[in-house]
């Protein structure tokens with residue numbers, strides 16, 4: 001595949017940053033890939049994995065001369081990173097991120113971005129419960145959505161170039177305004193994780209069921225929750241704190257609907273239960289028909305290896 005950028009700087013080299021690095025290397029999308037993270041151990045590991053062409057502890061040093069800067073850090077670290085890199089960005093550079101929340105990332109980063117760069121927030125809807133540079137893999141983004149939430153007046157050529165980059169990684173592209181993104185993601189991604197953290201926490205707290213019984217008898221439904229509940233605590237703390245309003249709005253709706261379900265069970269209203277369970281089964285069927293049913297262990301693994 002053709003080289004799209006001369007120098008890419010990756011700020012943060014965990015699951016997402018390292019998956020991007022692996023794809024960029026396999027596909028030859030850049031001449032140079034400068035990897036940066038604030039922890040010396042993680043940087044050393046990135047070097048051992050040969051994820052880039054050079055390695056910097058300082059994000060400021062890493063972005064010097066870069067045409068594309070991808071910030072892949074927990075959303076709560078966005079402002080700190082923006083402040084560090086801003087004075088060192090090359091005029092004309094594209095700066096993007098991969099954060100799971102968008103309004104907060106824009107509020108944290110946009111005020112620090114020089115007028116000479118193109119700041120285009122993004123979010124690949126692909127990941128796993130794992131974190132760190134060893135957890136990434138080539139092909140993670142293949143067949144998955146990448147949503148951009150461009151600011152008004154965004155340069156069309158810069159946006160097209162960034163879209164071409166994500167398309168090269170196999171992503172399907174969409175655009176939304178940041179507030180809408182945050183509401184949609186609150187229900188389809190953030191609430192499922194919060195519910196998983198909660199149910200696993202509840203099971204862990206039970207006095208009448210021992211922890212060994214939870215482990216021994218965990219049915220596949222509970223196991224699915226434990227996978228989500230094993231997701232990175234820093235990342236998900238930040239998502240909760242930085243998409244507070246949308247998450248609280250969706251949690252309020254969720255609690256109301258749960259009370260309805262609770263009442264139907266209490267009063268033996270089987271028809272109500274049956275109606276809901278039938279409706280939700282249809283949702284699952286629609287997802288499968290839309291080709292969105294990619295199980296996590298296979299996330300993208302089928303893709304780039306075959307192509308390259």
Ligand SMILES: NC(=O)C1=CN([C@@H]2O[C@H](COP(=O)(O)OP(=O)(O)OC[C@H]3O[C@@H](n4cnc5c(N)ncnc54)[C@H](O)[C@@H]3O)[C@@H](O)[C@H]2O)C=CC1
Pocket residue numbers: 011012013014015016017036037038039042059072073074075077080081098099100101123124125126127128129130131132133232235239
């Ligand atoms: N894990 C997932 O499934 C997905 C995560 N995201 C978003 O991607 C971003 C990164 O997530 P992951 O790669 O999963 O996390 P991760 O925990 O695997 O990696 C985070 C990286 O950021 C670095 N870092 C943390 N604070 C930093 C700072 N202040 N300055 C420089 N580097 C710093 C860490 O050393 C590490 O290299 C987050 O904003 C998350 O919301 C988006 C889609 C999916």
Ligand SMILES: O=C(O)C(=O)Cc1ccc(O)cc1
Pocket residue numbers: 099100124125126127128129189296
């Ligand atoms: O592991 C899973 O099931 C996920 O849902 C991964 C994920 C986590 C956060 C995102 O912003 C996008 C995708």
